[in-house]
Amino acid sequence: MAKDASACTRCRLAGGRTNVVFGMGNPTAALMFVGEGPGEQEDLQGLPFVGRSGQLLDRLILEEMNLTRDDFYITNTVKCRPPGNRDPLPDEIESCWSYLDQQLGLVDPRVVVTLGNFATRSLLGRTEGISKLRGRAYPYRSGYLVPTFHPSAALRGGGGVVAQIRADLVRAKEALAAAPLPRPAG
Numbered sequence: 001m002a003k004d005a006s007a008c009t010r011c012r013l014a015g016g017r018t019n020v021v022f023g024m025g026n027p028t029a030a031l032m033f034v035g036e037g038p039g040e041q042e043d044l045q046g047l048p049f050v051g052r053s054g055q056l057l058d059r060l061i062l063e064e065m066n067l068t069r070d071d072f073y074i075t076n077t078v079k080c081r082p083p084g085n086r087d088p089l090p091d092e093i094e095s096c097w098s099y100l101d102q103q104l105g106l107v108d109p110r111v112v113v114t115l116g117n118f119a120t121r122s123l124l125g126r127t128e129g130i131s132k133l134r135g136r137a138y139p140y141r142s143g144y145l146v147p148t149f150h151p152s153a154a155l156r157g158g159g160g161v162v163a164q165i166r167a168d169l170v171r172a173k174e175a176l177a178a179a180p181l182p183r184p185a186g
C-alpha cells in the first residue's frame, strides 16, 4: 500500500510534495498515533513527526508510556504536505481517507491516539473541537480512541497544554490495559 501511495495523484497535494509520508513504526502495534499532515521536515525526509513537534511528542510518549517508535505505529490524516503548512482541506482528507482506513485495518491497534482537530474529527466523525472531545477514551473499532491536542499546540500553548497531553497519554496507557486482546488467528 505504501508503494501504491508513493505514486498517488488523487488530490492537489501531490503537486507540491517531495515525498509521500505514509507512516512508520511497528505495523502490528497495539498503539497507533494519527496526526494532521506532514510539515517541511517530514516532506523532505518522507517520515512522520520528525520535526520539532515530533521530537516533543516522542519525549512525552517516552516519559508517560515508556514507549519508543519501535513500539507503536504513527501516521497522518493526509500523507502529503499542505503548502505552507496550511490546514488540510475537506476534499484532501476525503481523498486520503482510504489509506488511513486501510492502515487502521491492517495495524488493527487496540488504542488509537488522535493528535488535534483533524485526526479526531475524521476518525470519530464528530464536529466538536479537540478541547471538547479530549479527556476521555471512546470505544473505537476493536478497542479505544483517545483524542489529545496536537503537539504543535503544546509548542505554542506551553505548560498547560503539555500537562493535558500527558494526562491523555496516561489515559491511552490505561485504555491499552483495558482493551481486549486480539483473537488468535484461525
Ligand code: URA
Residues within 6 Å of the ligand: 035, 036, 037, 038, 039, 042, 047, 048, 049, 050, 051, 053, 054, 076
Ligand atoms: N504535524 C503532523 O501532524 N504530522 C507530522 O508528521 C508532522 C507535523
